[in-house]
Amino acid sequence: MKRKFYSKQVNVVSLFFISLLLFAGCNSINKEKKEKLAHLYVDLLVVEEFYHGIPDSIKAHQQKIFEKYKISAKEYLEEIKKMKEDKEEWDEFFQLTDEYLKEKSKKKS
DSSP states (O other): OHHHHHHHHHHHHHHHHHHHHHHHHHHHHHHHHHHHHHHHHHHHHHHHHHTTTOHHHHHHHHHHHHHHHTOOHHHHHHHHHHHHHSHHHHHHHHHHHHHHHHHHHHHHO
16 A cells, blocks of 8 residues: 555656756747847848848848748747747847847957
8 A cells, every 4th residue: 555655656756857857948948949039130130230221132131041040030020029028038038139249249349
């Protein structure tokens, strides 16, 4: 009788730790995805600023950027829209874009 109870308790503890690991893993993937989107966002802004007034060049370079990051323009816009709906997520995203922009400007200096 005791053995069955002990076995169930171990399974519950194991399930808890597995769930915890999965949850932690999902957060890190989410952060990686945000970083990727932040880099994409900054790169798109740089292209728009650099080729201001030359729409064909902007479009061509934007397409190259989307290919570089392996995401479609539609997926990108959907992700940005989702983040804008959550102030905390948007603030975190904006902080990542700011860090990446500073990193890019240091490399140019």
